[in-house]
Amino acid sequence: MDSPSKLFFKRSEVCERAGVPAHVLRAWEGEFSIPAVKSASGQKLYRQADIDTVLKVKALIYEQGLTISGARKRLDAELPPKAAQIPLRDPTTELLHEIRTDLRDLLTLLAGDGRNSNDGT
Numbered sequence: 001m002d003s004p005s006k007l008f009f010k011r012s013e014v015c016e017r018a019g020v021p022a023h024v025l026r027a028w029e030g031e032f033s034i035p036a037v038k039s040a041s042g043q044k045l046y047r048q049a050d051i052d053t054v055l056k057v058k059a060l061i062y063e064q065g066l067t068i069s070g071a072r073k074r075l076d077a078e079l080p081p082k083a084a085q086i087p088l089r090d091p092t093t094e095l096l097h098e099i100r101t102d103l104r105d106l107l108t109l110l111a112g113d114g115r116n117s118n119d120g121t
Helices: 011-018 022-031 048-063 068-078 092-117
Strands: 044-046
Touching: 011 022, 011 044, 011 048, 022 048, 044 048, 048 068
Parallel strands: none
Antiparallel strands: none
16 A cells, blocks of 8 residues: 555545545645645545645644644644745646656757757767
């Protein structure tokens, strides 16, 4: 089930890994600012860091007996300041960015080859 190369996980996968029902995950998304993104098909996707947050929340509430407010305060104390957090990008946007970078590199390479053949070198 674990896939180290997998970047995004479906809600059902997160629920299965964390052992919580979907309605609990939906509630925690809002309460703990878990930044799920929507895919092009409208499905919510989560990163491994989001799954880690869900597991921490579960431990704080279910194992340590904290309230939602108490768990939020504990997590806020552990998290880096907002400015230090890496912004989440939509998976489609990320893929398009990578394709654009690859195309630019290819154009640069082809432009260099074109100049060499015109010079007679």
